[in-house]
Amino acid sequence: MSEAKQYKYIGTRSIRPDGYDKVTGRANYGADMSLPGMIWGKILRSPHAHAKIKSIDTTKAEALAGVLAVASYADFPSVADEVVASGEGSSNLLDLANNILAKDKVLYHGHAILAIGARTAAIAEQALGLVEIEYEVLKPVLDVNDAMAADAPVLHENMFTQGLAETPTKASNIAARQEFKMGDIEVGFAEADIIVERDFYTPTVHQGYIEPHACTASYDQDGQSMVWCSTQGHFDVRTSTAKLLNLNLNRLKVIASEIGGGFGGKTTVYLEPVALILSRKSGRPVKMIMDRDDVFKASGPGSATRNWVKIGAKKDGTITAMQALLHYEAGAFKGSPVMMGCMTAFTPYAVPNMYVEGYDVVVNKPKVAAYRAPGAPQAEYAAEMVVNEIADKLGIDPIDLRLKNAAKEGTQTIYGPKLKAVGLVECLEAAKNSPHYQAALKENQGRGVAAGFWFNVGGQSSVTLNMNPDGTGTIVEGSPDIGGSRASMQLMAAEELGMPAENLKPIIGDTENVAFSAGTGGSRTTFATGMAVIEAAQDVVRQLKERSAAVWNLTADQIEYQEGETFSGDNRMTVAEICAGAERTGGQITGRGNINARGAGPSFAVHLCDVEVDRDTGKVDVLRYTAVQDAGKAIHPSYVEGQLQGGAAQGIGWALNEEYVYSADGHMENAGFLDYRIPLASDLPMIDAIIVEVPNPFHPFGVRGVGESGIIPPLAATAYAVSQAIGLPITDLPCSPPNVLKVIQDNA
Amino acid sequence: MPVVEYKVPENIDAAVSMLSNTQLSTKVMAGGTDLIIQSRAQSSDPLVVVDVKHIDSMMAAVIVDGGLNLGPSMSCAQFTARHDIKAIYPGLVEAAYLIGSTQVQGRSSIGGNLCNASPAADTIPALIANGAECVIQGPQGERIVAAEDFVTGVGQNCMAQGELLTRIQIAAPQANTSDAYLRFIPRTEMDIAVAGAAVSVTLDADGTCTAARVSIGAVATTALLVPDAAKALIGTKLDEAALAAAAAAATAASKPISDRRGTVEFRRHVVGVLTRRAAVIAAERAKEK
Numbered sequence A: 001m002s003e004a005k006q007y008k009y010i011g012t013r014s015i016r017p018d019g020y021d022k023v024t025g026r027a028n029y030g031a032d033m034s035l036p037g038m039i040w041g042k043i044l045r046s047p048h049a050h051a052k053i054k055s056i057d058t059t060k061a062e063a064l065a066g067v068l069a070v071a072s073y074a075d076f077p078s079v080a081d082e083v084v085a086s087g088e089g090s091s092n093l094l095d096l097a098n099n100i101l102a103k104d105k106v107l108y109h110g111h112a113i114l115a116i117g118a119r120t121a122a123i124a125e126q127a128l129g130l131v132e133i134e135y136e137v138l139k140p141v142l143d144v145n146d147a148m149a150a151d152a153p154v155l156h157e158n159m160f161t162q163g164l165a166e167t168p169t170k171a172s173n174i175a176a177r178q179e180f181k182m183g184d185i186e187v188g189f190a191e192a193d194i195i196v197e198r199d200f201y202t203p204t205v206h207q208g209y210i211e212p213h214a215c216t217a218s219y220d221q222d223g224q225s226m227v228w229c230s231t232q233g234h235f236d237v238r239t240s241t242a243k244l245l246n247l248n249l250n251r252l253k254v255i256a257s258e259i260g261g262g263f264g265g266k267t268t269v270y271l272e273p274v275a276l277i278l279s280r281k282s283g284r285p286v287k288m289i290m291d292r293d294d295v296f297k298a299s300g301p302g303s304a305t306r307n308w309v310k311i312g313a314k315k316d317g318t319i320t321a322m323q324a325l326l327h328y329e330a331g332a333f334k335g336s337p338v339m340m341g342c343m344t345a346f347t348p349y350a351v352p353n354m355y356v357e358g359y360d361v362v363v364n365k366p367k368v369a370a371y372r373a374p375g376a377p378q379a380e381y382a383a384e385m386v387v388n389e390i391a392d393k394l395g396i397d398p399i400d401l402r403l404k405n406a407a408k409e410g411t412q413t414i415y416g417p418k419l420k421a422v423g424l425v426e427c428l429e430a431a432k433n434s435p436h437y438q439a440a441l442k443e444n445q446g447r448g449v450a451a452g453f454w455f456n457v458g459g460q461s462s463v464t465l466n467m468n469p470d471g472t473g474t475i476v477e478g479s480p481d482i483g484g485s486r487a488s489m490q491l492m493a494a495e496e497l498g499m500p501a502e503n504l505k506p507i508i509g510d511t512e513n514v515a516f517s518a519g520t521g522g523s524r525t526t527f528a529t530g531m532a533v534i535e536a537a538q539d540v541v542r543q544l545k546e547r548s549a550a551v552w553n554l555t556a557d558q559i560e561y562q563e564g565e566t567f568s569g570d571n572r573m574t575v576a577e578i579c580a581g582a583e584r585t586g587g588q589i590t591g592r593g594n595i596n597a598r599g600a601g602p603s604f605a606v607h608l609c610d611v612e613v614d615r616d617t618g619k620v621d622v623l624r625y626t627a628v629q630d631a632g633k634a635i636h637p638s639y640v641e642g643q644l645q646g647g648a649a650q651g652i653g654w655a656l657n658e659e660y661v662y663s664a665d666g667h668m669e670n671a672g673f674l675d676y677r678i679p680l681a682s683d684l685p686m687i688d689a690i691i692v693e694v695p696n697p698f699h700p701f702g703v704r705g706v707g708e709s710g711i712i713p714p715l716a717a718t719a720y721a722v723s724q725a726i727g728l729p730i731t732d733l734p735c736s737p738p739n740v741l742k743v744i745q746d747n748a
Numbered sequence B: 001m002p003v004v005e006y007k008v009p010e011n012i013d014a015a016v017s018m019l020s021n022t023q024l025s026t027k028v029m030a031g032g033t034d035l036i037i038q039s040r041a042q043s044s045d046p047l048v049v050v051d052v053k054h055i056d057s058m059m060a061a062v063i064v065d066g067g068l069n070l071g072p073s074m075s076c077a078q079f080t081a082r083h084d085i086k087a088i089y090p091g092l093v094e095a096a097y098l099i100g101s102t103q104v105q106g107r108s109s110i111g112g113n114l115c116n117a118s119p120a121a122d123t124i125p126a127l128i129a130n131g132a133e134c135v136i137q138g139p140q141g142e143r144i145v146a147a148e149d150f151v152t153g154v155g156q157n158c159m160a161q162g163e164l165l166t167r168i169q170i171a172a173p174q175a176n177t178s179d180a181y182l183r184f185i186p187r188t189e190m191d192i193a194v195a196g197a198a199v200s201v202t203l204d205a206d207g208t209c210t211a212a213r214v215s216i217g218a219v220a221t222t223a224l225l226v227p228d229a230a231k232a233l234i235g236t237k238l239d240e241a242a243l244a245a246a247a248a249a250a251t252a253a254s255k256p257i258s259d260r261r262g263t264v265e266f267r268r269h270v271v272g273v274l275t276r277r278a279a280v281i282a283a284e285r286a287k288e289k
């Protein structure tokens, strides 16, 4: 365990190695790659939310001068009905193909139908206008309630609900049902002195990453191909694209560009296979970029949900039973993160009796993608709102109520294992002792508290650490750096090698110069790829000792290594000396770390939010916000704080103003940052970040992932603060001015 | 938009001649913060762009006999930095200050805001509340139109092809007169008004309102002058009953639509709230004068 250990490099706030390029504009993002002879690909998107494609005629478009290729679903080699893992989820290959280019039915406004490659973007755009398509327009379903109705229009004729005792014979929009249980909720509710139950709604939301999806692809005559793209996982892009196009993995090189945000939304493919098809057909490299409108309408947002929660407790605050019924929109194809919702909803609590039932439902909206702790914010929102209401009704401080029931080491989870060492209690105590929690509130102000749980994941990561003849090194990793992870890799290698961080340059290798690494998702990179870095560094140390042993005519076990030097008795050599002499001791030194990391440590978060509500307009101002989270060990505290603050900012946006607005016929009406309102810097107070460090026993430095838990508590912390300020219950998000005003007026 | 010609006249006559002596469509460009975005969105016919930023009188603001002569293309950044103007028309200045961001204000102009004729334009209610007049120069000479008559519909104004808005003039206010403009947006900035209200009031020595003008924005196809709201204030000391009546009059005059920015009910309610609050602020300012 690392608790007592003093570190020299980790825990410092070093300058991020990618910083200069980013602030000077030199960094190359998804749209920044151009190749000789390159053409532009543009996608024709459905103007309807739900329609059969009766015919497509591209004759006129293809006749336009400058048009070089057209791609449609027919260009996919026969695609198998199999599941491929990508990012934090997995997708069925048929659905993936169908989402990338619709087969015979369009399932949402903006659904891609075909693509045209042309000499210029303007020609491609013009050619799209010449494509003639006949549709049979169908009635759309835009909400789980409507989608689950017996007479609802069915999106997929071959979808029969999975997970029921008996698989139905009638197709429906309910893709799957699942349940998790432990103990006996009937017994639990019978023991309760108070029971609170409510229905909640959360809208479709987008991750809102600043950089739109973009790629440049080339398919060479000899069958070698290359994709440059903005992604959270270039190995996953390779897997899906190769499967869709029937390529061997060694025929497809994927290079991850710098990435301008992803939050889970860049863990799947939209453009990449299409660009490769256009490249194969035209013999030219192809660039494709989405504009913001495309990103909103046709990338993968987070599920809208309708969730019901019922919780029972004794007068002393002991929670006796927790129950939830969750309905998650998957968008046009099955696969919402409802299971994650089921697994996380009540995990902050050590309660013997729990029952959670979840439904995965398709609707005529874009297929959802991962969004920061996918599935957890919606379910935990409902749970935390009810926990707060119970605390209020019992007259118990909401933090005390949570402390009384808090999950800790050994707590049985609803999804199977018992928790190992976790830091929820420490987070609750830090929140309770914070100056924020002690501060008084004024009229029309309210405070909300909420906890959040996310598992975090491990998985495969590969690293090579190439030492240079001058004793510096290059860390080649395979996990795109979204939140400053290169700086953390550098610090961990520096700690292990006992040499200055700036002597170790971290880079993200493409799929050919480092072995398979899972993507940056599930808060896994600093944890798992970090472990691979540590292993590679240890491998370097082992070799440094061997080389020194060879020089001194000793055996490696007689050599010590510390602070960038080997020594044995009076013999001493610096890393630089060993590397400079490597020529004579067997060639240069490369450290390797190839791992499948186990033992990811869950990260609990506790947030405090103060708001003031303008009772005449329903407008909510966030006055003060504190995010407390267990990082295990903060390798680079600034980037841990950044993750806590970023999660809070996104979660506040989700709570306050963000939502997809649809017309009755299923058109998204706010596909832009003007009307899809993420919070601006001026909308938020400085978010105080409090890092708690309860080490993860399964990581050499105690690291837990911190990227995701921080988006979970803000929904309930903010919404509950609003309900406290107005003295009325809030159930539906967002707490936008019209919605809040309506709650006030309806109760006037 | 294929811009086939980009012209930079140095005086008003040259500008008017460029705008009128051509078969092609012409567009005046001030800051371009509306024009450039709109031209990107709609690829239309060949266009001649006449950039008026090199005409001195279009870019200057002078206080004449206590009133304002505003070159309509002066940037909002320059306009809002003018303490002499702010001392007289704080509401108009705060309306200009709400447009976009620091960057946008470096270019955007009040004339552009007015001519663009968006129902949600922030400076238009403030111009109307202050009784601004729009001076228009065309091949046939000059004419003057009241601000409340300038905008004729969504994105439409009263000017014919070839005409140029050359000046916005506001007469010197009476003693103890001041104004205020408030808009409602769900965030703090970079958003479009869901509703807006500008109020100008004149008070006598004992604080009774002797004159008032109320204008509301984003709740109809054009910004509206609301005489009933003004009437509700005149003759009162802006007591609770008067403010409530003014708010109700603003709500009654509004004819909003429901869209992604707000519902009919919400807008009607909020425009009343803003009217009341703007009246209170304008009165406080008038008292201090």
Ligand SMILES: Cc1cc2nc3c(=O)[nH]c(=O)nc-3n(C[C@H](O)[C@H](O)[C@H](O)COP(=O)(O)OP(=O)(O)OC[C@H]3O[C@@H](n4cnc5c(N)ncnc54)[C@H](O)[C@@H]3O)c2cc1C
Pocket (backbone or CB within 6 Å): B027, B028, B029, B030, B031, B032, B033, B034, B035, B036, B037, B052, B072, B073, B098, B099, B100, B101, B104, B107, B108, B109, B110, B111, B112, B113, B114, B115, B116, B120, B121, B122, B123, B163, B164, B165, B166, B190, B191, B192, B193
């Ligand atoms: C990011 C962003 C945020 C914005 N936020 C706001 C906001 O908060 N509130 C708001 O009201 N607006 C906002 N706008 C819109 C815009 O900035 C304003 O309407 C601005 O005042 C326009 O001024 P301009 O000088 O840039 O006009 P231009 O774009 O140059 O012109 C606008 C229109 O008026 C015509 N025109 C301009 N001057 C004359 C003239 N003298 N005679 C005849 N015709 C003329 C032009 O031909 C054009 O049709 C925003 C725009 C952007 C890009």
